[in-house]
Amino acid sequence: MGSHALAYAQTVAAVEIRDLVVRYGSLTAVDGLSFEAPAGCITALLGPNGAGKSSTIEVACGLRPATSGQVRLLGRDPQDPVVRAQLGVMLQTGGLFPTARPLEWLTYLAKLYPNPADPADLLDAVGIDPGLRTQTRRLSGGEQQRVKLAAALLPQPQILFLDEPTAGLDALARRNLLDLLRKQRDLGKAIVLTTHVLPDVEDLADSIWVMSDGRIIMQGTLAELTGSSQAISFTGPMHLAIAGLMQALPEGYVASETQPGKYVVTGNPTPQVMATIASWCAQHGVMVSELGVGSRTLEQLLIETSKEGNR
């Protein structure tokens, strides 16, 4: 990430959101959020379902008005036609015209932009045959994702909003898409990514913003977020009675099962705590393996924050 980290520090924010509030009746989806994404960087906006990510993106794309707060894209209002011509969006749902063929859909969209890419070249770049005569509704999920990505890249935008871009893609298509996004970043585009596929974030993101209950609760690079504290992890049988282990541990330590059979204990990893874990497992006849200390993964971090948020 080296050169990108430098660029991150030096570039101005292409996306700037200040004190954003979005309410649906009595429900507050976004609660005073401030966020920014600079040009030349991939910025990930993460959080559990219902955290307010989609509402934030919808306001930023001009799909929904803000209840209060300010959104500036390239220093202008998102509804400004000049800004909209510089915006590429890949939505999780929608983004295709069901009865249209991929090339004709992109050819139509190209007429709305001042400096579009060539639709056929773009389809080729995402691995869709430009001569394909199948209607988009009859394409596979992965093919539809690729056409949606092509539509997002079509304006040759300065800002790209991508909502779950790798959903439904096979391994090869995913790798190609990640490569495409890296190229876009290197061209100086500001890319805002929301996804639940955390390896994508670990692979790509220069900056990570974590949301919970409509607010930003953490922000930094991957190293900053996961490397600042250590965690003890171990592997054992699935669904251990973690509550019992928590009682055995000193106050302030949190144990969780991040994946079936994978356990993480956060807090200062002292030899005493390691011994407590080993002793508790021995008392309960639990055979553990891979007991050790390491940096937290992004997944562990998000699970912890969502558990803390639920308390």
Added chain:
Amino acid sequence: MNHVSMARRVTAHAQWELKLLIRNGEQLLLTFVIPVVLLLALGFTKLSTQSIDAAVPTVFAVSILATCFTSLAIGTGFERRSGALRFLGTTPLSRLDLVFGKLIATGLLTLSSIIAVAITGTFLDWRPSASGLALALIVGVLSATVWVSWALVIAGYFRAEAVLAIANGLFLVLMIFGGVVIATSRMPNLLAHMVDLLPSAAMANGLRDALQLNSVPVFAVIVLAVWALIGIWMAKRVFRWEP
């Protein structure tokens, strides 16, 4: 150039709409086949007491209502459900561009339908005056504006299934009781005055006045203009891109 002009965006969207409309077989049946068959039925059979001079404006009105309102509302409702409109909401195409684009495409399709009906009418001895045709054109354009804007109000606000029911239901109600098939001149006075304020009655009466009586349908034009202004304002205000 920082962005594409509104004229180019509207033209692009109108071309896109027209392309999709022409490709749709059901649409072509509704737009061309049914009105022509209806006129032939009225012209060749003695089922109707209406003369061909009365039958043609009535079929024009049915055609405009079917194409500009019912068909457009249903099509747009399902476009919205698919998420296609949501995506367009992130592009430089504005709500107003969408309204004008749909208005132009649907207007052109309706004009083609009316030409098909008019040609059929001439084979059945329909002989309108040039001035009557010019007046009817004004009424037709205003009517298309009214129906397109209200189709977008309904399609942009309700769920697709509800749009289907509302658009079909209103089509039948307006056609039968809204002064299209049964002229308001054949209704009781009080009811006629109320129905005259509906856009369906204004459209049908305006077309009849223009084509049968060769007179300027001032009241119908005013009623249609008011409905058009409210419709465009409402469409701009309530139309939602999201499913």
